[in-house]
Amino acid sequence: MEDQLFSKKSTRRDILRHTGAIVSLMAMGAILLKNSRGLTSKNIEDVQEEFSMLTDIKFRRKKLGDAPLIIENADFKNTVENLECENTRFIGCYFYPGVFIRVKSLKDVLFEKCQFMNANIGQGIWDNVTFRKTDGRGKFVILGGEGSKKTFFDECDFMGLPPNKNIIHENYFGAAGSAGDTVFNNCNLKYMRLYGEAGLSITNSKLQKISAPVQDGGGILLVEKVKCKEYLNFKNSRFSSIRIDDSEIDDLQMINVEGDDFVMSRSSARLLGHGLVLRDAKISDCMFHDNGDPSSVGEREFSGFSTLYGKIDNLEINNVGFQGSNGSLFAGGAVNVYYDPRKLKKSQPIDYATYGRIFIKKTSLKGASFAYVHAKEVTISDCDIVDANFDHSTFDVLTLRQVTLAGKIDFTDTIVKQLKQDGVRRRGDLTLIKTGATVDI
Numbered sequence: 001m002e003d004q005l006f007s008k009k010s011t012r013r014d015i016l017r018h019t020g021a022i023v024s025l026m027a028m029g030a031i032l033l034k035n036s037r038g039l040t041s042k043n044i045e046d047v048q049e050e051f052s053m054l055t056d057i058k059f060r061r062k063k064l065g066d067a068p069l070i071i072e073n074a075d076f077k078n079t080v081e082n083l084e085c086e087n088t089r090f091i092g093c094y095f096y097p098g099v100f101i102r103v104k105s106l107k108d109v110l111f112e113k114c115q116f117m118n119a120n121i122g123q124g125i126w127d128n129v130t131f132r133k134t135d136g137r138g139k140f141v142i143l144g145g146e147g148s149k150k151t152f153f154d155e156c157d158f159m160g161l162p163p164n165k166n167i168i169h170e171n172y173f174g175a176a177g178s179a180g181d182t183v184f185n186n187c188n189l190k191y192m193r194l195y196g197e198a199g200l201s202i203t204n205s206k207l208q209k210i211s212a213p214v215q216d217g218g219g220i221l222l223v224e225k226v227k228c229k230e231y232l233n234f235k236n237s238r239f240s241s242i243r244i245d246d247s248e249i250d251d252l253q254m255i256n257v258e259g260d261d262f263v264m265s266r267s268s269a270r271l272l273g274h275g276l277v278l279r280d281a282k283i284s285d286c287m288f289h290d291n292g293d294p295s296s297v298g299e300r301e302f303s304g305f306s307t308l309y310g311k312i313d314n315l316e317i318n319n320v321g322f323q324g325s326n327g328s329l330f331a332g333g334a335v336n337v338y339y340d341p342r343k344l345k346k347s348q349p350i351d352y353a354t355y356g357r358i359f360i361k362k363t364s365l366k367g368a369s370f371a372y373v374h375a376k377e378v379t380i381s382d383c384d385i386v387d388a389n390f391d392h393s394t395f396d397v398l399t400l401r402q403v404t405l406a407g408k409i410d411f412t413d414t415i416v417k418q419l420k421q422d423g424v425r426r427r428g429d430l431t432l433i434k435t436g437a438t439v440d441i
Contacts, residue, residue, distance in 0.1 A: 043075040044093075057084045057105075076101065076119070083124070085109050095119035097138070103145070116140040126151050126178050136160075136174055143195060144178025151178040151196075153187055160191040163209065173211070181219065202226055213237060221259075223247055244269075276310040283316065289323040306330040309351035320363045329365060331358070332389070333372030350392075371410075390414050391433075398439070405430050411437040 045051050053060035053069055060069060066087070073092040079100045086107040093114045095101065103124030111131045118138040126144030129151050136142060136158040144151050153176060160174025176184075177195030184194065187205045194200065194212040199219030207228040214221070214237040221234070223244045231251040239259040244252075249269040256275040264271075268287040288304035304322045307315075308330060315331070322328050333352040355375040366386040370378070373393040380400055387407035391414055399420040406427035416439040424441075432441060 043077040044071070044080075045078060054080065054088075055082050055084055055104075057086065060086075083121075090114055095121065106144075116142060125149075126180065129178075130154065131156055131176075136176065138174065140174045142176045144180060144182075146179045148178040148180035149198075151180060151182045153182070153184045156184070156187045156189075158187065158189050158192055160193075162191050173209075196221075207232060211235075214239065223249075228252075271305045273306060273310055274308040276307050276312065278310075278312045278315075280314045281312050281316065282318075283320055284318040285320075287321045287323060288329075304328060307353060309333045309353050311354045313356040315355055315358045317358075317360045317363050319361070322364055322366070328367035328369070329363070330369045331355075331373065332369040332393070366407075385409060400424050400441075405432075405441075407431070408433065411439050411441070413437060414439060416441075 044054075049063075050069070050071065053063065054071075069085070069088045071088070071090050071093060074090070074094075076093060076095045076099055079102070081102050082104045083101050083106070084104040086105075086109070088108075089110045089112065091110075091112045091114075093111070095114065095116045097118035099119040101119075101121035103122060103126070105125045105127075106129045107127045109126075109129045111129075111134050114131070114134045116134070116136040118140055120141040122141050122143040123145045125146075126148040127150065129144065131142065131152070132154045134153075134156045136156070137160075139161060140158075156176075158174055158176055163173075173191045173193050175193040175195065176189075177200070179195070179197045181199040181201075182194070182196030183201040183203075184205055185201075185203050189205060189210055190208040192207075192210050194202070194210060195214065196212070196219065197214055197217045199221075200212060200214055200217075201220075201222040201224075203222065203224045203226070205226050207226060209230045210228065211233040213233075213235065217238050218240050221237075221239045221242045223232070224246060226232075226247040226249065228247070228249040231253055232249050233253040234257050235253055235255045237257050239257070240261075242257075242259045242262040244264040244267055246265075247267045247269070249267070252269040252271045254271065254273045254276055256277075257273070258277045260279045262278050262281040264282070264286055265284045266286070268289065270290050271288060283305075290304040304324060305320070305328075310331075317329070320329075331353060333350060350372055353373045355373065356377070358375055358378045360380045360383060362382045365380070365383050365388055368385070368388045370393060371389040371391045373390075373395070375393070375395050377397045378395050378399065380403055382402050384404045384406065386404075387409070389410045391410045391412040394415045395417065397418045397420065398416045400422070401420075402423040404425045404427060406429055408431045410433045412433055413436040414434075415437070419439060419441060421441070434441075
């Protein structure tokens with residue numbers, strides 16, 4: 001069991017857990033509560049004065065002034081109400097299963113080499129709180145409340161519960177973050193929900209099956225030098241700015257995500273951006289992948305890069321590649337197979353993708369879809385367009401510059417108000433389908 005719950009390093013620390021607590025004075029006036037390994041186990045409550053300092057900030061200031069309170073290798077076996085700490089360091093502490101540490105406020109607080117085993121610490125206002133080299137396992141929660149500011153997770157190892165389709169109502173993984181700015185750096189995160197309502201940064205980390213539902217946010221999302229197995233899910237989140245750099249993500253889920261600016265560079269992923277709403281999006285030097293069935297209409301909408309029925313004012317794609325049997329660009333809309341005019345619930349028979357300006361350069365457009373698109377201006381340059389769909393769309397201006405057309409390209413019922421062509425090459429296998437179209441190509 002321990003091998004499943006803890007890393008080898010964490011397990012060795014846990015073997016030494018059953019100890020007693022003593023109090024000693026540190027230099028510079030700091031108080032240290034330290035376990036003397038090998039004595040009868042005691043928890044934090046057995047040292048009354050120091051325990052009182054954790055819930056009475058005035059008493060703590062009276063005793064220590066500005067000196068730090070250092071609590072080392074203490075056991076938290078029972079729920080603590082109204083934790084109120086400033087300039088406090090918890091080092092090597094163990095928070096037992098079922099324990100709930102209800103926070104009133106934390107300011108300038110460090111948790112280092114601590115363990116949260118199915119334990120919770122949350123609520124209250126957190127300001128400059130750091131978790132360093134800390135482990136979390138199972139249904140644990142580390143979560144700062146409304147009004148929180150900076151929360152840092154550095155070199156932490158967190159693993160919640162794996163998903164279980166048979167017990168969905170209990171399947172909330174583990175959770176970490178705050179309602180303020182939250183930073184995860186050099187962390188191993190697995191089966192987790194991450195929170196950072198005012199801003200979320202994930203850097204130099206390894207992830208697996210991560211959800212980050214920042215629904216009441218509006219801050220900055222940064223994902224940099226991250227490797228993620230399976231999915232990284234931001235569904236229904238809101239950000240002012242999104243930046244993804246130098247990362248490898250199996251499945252980047254951005255369904256119904258809203259933001260002002262989205263920049264993605266030097267990364268690989270399968271991007272699922274159905275309903276993505278952005279002002280500006282710039283994708284460069286990336287590789288998108290998928291292994292779905294390209295003959296399946298349903299799976300076509302889940303291709304390597306999909307912004308199905310999205311709304312993006314300006315979309316720029318430069319030097320982007322696609323891998324896999326279905327790893328193509330899907331920037332269009334689709335027929336709503338669930339539409340029923342007899343139902344009172346409002347819906348549309350067609351979900352259109354809406355763009356202001358689309359600019360695509362040096363990108364393979366084999367199997368790409370721009371069907372059911374409304375766009376003011378579309379410019380495609382230095383690209384090969386093969387077996388692509390532009391059907392049932394309206395383009396105010398379509399510019400093709402130094403492109404190759406090949407295979408079957410469908411313009412059925414498409415309206416192009418103005419077509420500009422420069423250096424367009426047509427391969428011998430080209431078939432243009434222009435039934436009901438107003439385009440001279």
